Amino acid sequence: MACRIPNITSPPSQRDTRALLLKGFSPNYRGNPDISRNQSADIPPDQNCSLFLVGLAPDLTHHELLSGIRNIGRVYATHINPPVPEKGLERSAAKVVFFERKAAELFYNLFSGPGFSTPRNPHLRARVTWNRIQSEETDVGGFLSRVLLVSGPPEIVNWNFLCRYLNTKLQYQMDEVLPHGPSADGTRVLLELRFGSFRCQAQAAKMALGREFRKDGVACEYGLDPCAPPRGSK
Numbered sequence: 001m002a003c004r005i006p007n008i009t010s011p012p013s014q015r016d017t018r019a020l021l022l023k024g025f026s027p028n029y030r031g032n033p034d035i036s037r038n039q040s041a042d043i044p045p046d047q048n049c050s051l052f053l054v055g056l057a058p059d060l061t062h063h064e065l066l067s068g069i070r071n072i073g074r075v076y077a078t079h080i081n082p083p084v085p086e087k088g089l090e091r092s093a094a095k096v097v098f099f100e101r102k103a104a105e106l107f108y109n110l111f112s113g114p115g116f117s118t119p120r121n122p123h124l125r126a127r128v129t130w131n132r133i134q135s136e137e138t139d140v141g142g143f144l145s146r147v148l149l150v151s152g153p154p155e156i157v158n159w160n161f162l163c164r165y166l167n168t169k170l171q172y173q174m175d176e177v178l179p180h181g182p183s184a185d186g187t188r189v190l191l192e193l194r195f196g197s198f199r200c201q202a203q204a205a206k207m208a209l210g211r212e213f214r215k216d217g218v219a220c221e222y223g224l225d226p227c228a229p230p231r232g233s234k
Contacts, residue, residue: 040132040133040134041134041135041136043134043136045130045134046101047101047134047136047137048101048104048130048131048134048135048136049076049097049098049099049100049101049103049104049135049136049137050095050096050097050104050130050131050133050134050135051095051096051097051098051104051107051108051128051129051130051131052093052094052095052128052129052130052131052132053093053094053095053096053116053126053127053128054091054093054126054127054129055091055093055115055124055125055126055127056080056091056092056093056094056116056118056121056124056126057091057092057118057120057121057124058082058083058090058091058092059092060080060082060092060094060118061080062078062080062173062174062175062196063174063175063176064118064119064120064121065078065080065094065096065118066078066175066194066196066226066227067118067119067120067175068116068117068118068119069096069107069227070226070227071228071229072098072103072106072107072110072227072228072229073098073099073100073102073103073104073106073107073227073228073229074098074099074100074103074144074145074146074198074225074227074228075096075097075098075099075146075197075198075225075227076097076098076099076135076138076146076197076198076199077095077096077097077135077197077198077199078094078095078096078097078173078196078197079094079095079197080092080093080094081093081094081095091124094126095131095133097131097135097199098137099137099138099139099140099142099144099198100137100140100141101137103228104137107128108128108130111126111128112128112129115127115128116128143222144198144203144222145198145202145222145223145224145225146175146194146195146196146197146198146201146202146225147192147193147194147195147202147222147223147224147225147226148192148193148195148202148205148206148209148220148221148222148223149190149191149192149193149220149221149222149223150162150190150191150192150193150209150218150219150220151188151189151190151191151218151219151220152188152189152213152216152217152218152219153187153188153189153216153217153218154182154186154188154189156213156216156218157188157189157190157191157218158189158191159177159179159191162191162193162209165208165212166205166208169204169205169208170200170201170204170205170208171200171201172195172196172197172200172201172204172205173195173196173197173201174193174194174195174196175194175195175196176192176194177191177192177193177194178191178192178194179191179192180192188217192223193205194225194226202222205220206220206222
């Protein structure tokens, strides 16, 4: 997606590496370890919703990562660690956090044995483990989502405009942007925005769009995450 804000890919210094290790993080971690939401939750391991995938494509994107997750559960957050060839790490790694423990368990049970692969690279089998940086479940049985359904006047609800606007408000990665066409009279359009994460991305975008454009007739609601089973299915 042309407008996404990329991850920082420069390798950490030796000092940064030591600091990350002392805090329990991998030296390849690219987030901010001092923010509470990025720190390990004080929960038993059997409540952890975060998984770590090692051995993914060197040029892995959030779209490719998420396209390999279907009929599992709503994804709360994703993060990609790019390769660090100078340290012998030739492939990407990724963190995937689900909203609910049952989805995380399903993912682990399906892929911890054979490995996880994506449709673009079915020959690469990533090793799946529980992430040491634990995340507790949230919004159990709820409707929060990394997917937003945005409707409103076409001069506002188009990706060129929204991309420029969101780039001034937050850092984010996009999975997909799907147009769903205009209303019968052509005065409104519907756009589906699939972010890489709910946390700090879809969540923040929904608040920003509502605050800025509600007066212009823009409506923004959470949509169905394609990583989850259809609503109502067992």
